[in-house]
Amino acid sequence: MRIGELxxxxxxxxxxxxxxxxxxLLPAAARTEANYRIYDSAHVERLRFIRNCRALDxxxxxxRGLLDLMEQPASDxxxxxxxxxxxxxxxxARITELAALKRQLAGLRERCQSNQxxxxxxxLEGLASMETEPRRAxxxxxG
Amino acid sequence: MRIGELxxxxxxxxxxxxxxxxxxLLPAAARTEANYRIYDSAHVERLRFIRNCRALDxxxxxxRGLLDLMEQPASDxxxxxxxxxxxxxxxxARITELAALKRQLAGLRERCQSNQxxxxxxxLEGLASMETEPRRAxxxxxG
DNA sequence: TTCACACCTTGAAGCTACTATAGGGTCAAG
DNA sequence: CTTGACCCTATAGTAGCTTCAAGGTGTGAA
Ligand SMILES: [Zn+2]
Ligand SMILES: [Zn+2]
Ligand SMILES: [Zn+2]
Ligand SMILES: [Zn+2]
Numbered sequence: 001m002r003i004g005e006l007x008x009x010x011x012x013x014x015x016x017x018x019x020x021x022x023x024x025l026l027p028a029a030a031r032t033e034a035n036y037r038i039y040d041s042a043h044v045e046r047l048r049f050i051r052n053c054r055a056l057d058x059x060x061x062x063x064r065g066l067l068d069l070m071e072q073p074a075s076d077x078x079x080x081x082x083x084x085x086x087x088x089x090x091x092x093a094r095i096t097e098l099a100a101l102k103r104q105l106a107g108l109r110e111r112c113q114s115n116q117x118x119x120x121x122x123x124l125e126g127l128a129s130m131e132t133e134p135r136r137a138x139x140x141x142x143g
Numbered sequence: 144m145r146i147g148e149l150x151x152x153x154x155x156x157x158x159x160x161x162x163x164x165x166x167x168l169l170p171a172a173a174r175t176e177a178n179y180r181i182y183d184s185a186h187v188e189r190l191r192f193i194r195n196c197r198a199l200d201x202x203x204x205x206x207r208g209l210l211d212l213m214e215q216p217a218s219d220x221x222x223x224x225x226x227x228x229x230x231x232x233x234x235x236a237r238i239t240e241l242a243a244l245k246r247q248l249a250g251l252r253e254r255c256q257s258n259q260x261x262x263x264x265x266x267l268e269g270l271a272s273m274e275t276e277p278r279r280a281x282x283x284x285x286g
Numbered sequence: 287t288t289c290a291c292a293c294c295t296t297g298a299a300g301c302t303a304c305t306a307t308a309g310g311g312t313c314a315a316g
Numbered sequence: 317c318t319t320g321a322c323c324c325t326a327t328a329g330t331a332g333c334t335t336c337a338a339g340g341t342g343t344g345a346a
Contacts, residue, residue, distance in 0.1 A: 162333065
């Protein structure tokens, strides 16, 4: 199978497949005489695994961690479980952050109910007078 | 005031201030003979406004929108209100996405309660057998 | 005077996970 | 023999910075 078909199986573009190869998530493919990449079902499985992890918003590093752990099929899966737990914590942390943000934004929105002149808009006043806090390190890779 | 002090007022680094200037969020500063940037209280206000917007996870484009609207102080503030409403919608959309993600991850996590061999871990099985869905366009600039 | 040291300058590269573009090569069908 | 679908590489762009490299400036102390 060539790259177009593989990409279809993984619900992604051919560029993305090449990108994964470059980044080492997918192994370098064998080539035909015409220098076309050729793949088999193992590649399909691996690509689908990667895409499923991406659908869950894992980073490449997290995915690489899982793929590495899978290389020792007989070893204990505690690392896998731990990695997933950490990622769930990333999602939780971001949800918490966004909930706080939403409260702040709702409070700001209340400061202007009806349209008025820009220089009297309570929202802009609020944005100007907020206390500027130092940007804290992100708790999560989820933007 | 020089760039170091301004950066401190805005709770950011000097590089960030230069970056904002390059991107047009801050106007180009006047210079001393030694080519040092010099700022006054108007710059402090504008930088703090920008940093407060960033603390609310607005994009540079959204911030630029607000700054542009502020240039006509006598005009109607409907644009400001609308811009904030849109951003609140961005936050809401991302919270909804992450909640769905969290449910999916929780379901996956249940598939392996105790440690076992990697090749029998229910989490990895789940990740391998999920239906790979095409990546849908992001509803929100919040990752 | 000369040194150290804090502050400032520019430009380029790195980060994530792709996406898009340019400019070409391969291959089967009509 | 040309068209069109497919493939290749390399480069640049996206957001919002951070980090690095290599230097200029200004002040206080030895
Ligand atoms: Zn994670
Ligand atoms: Zn208003
Ligand atoms: Zn927004
Ligand atoms: Zn397990």
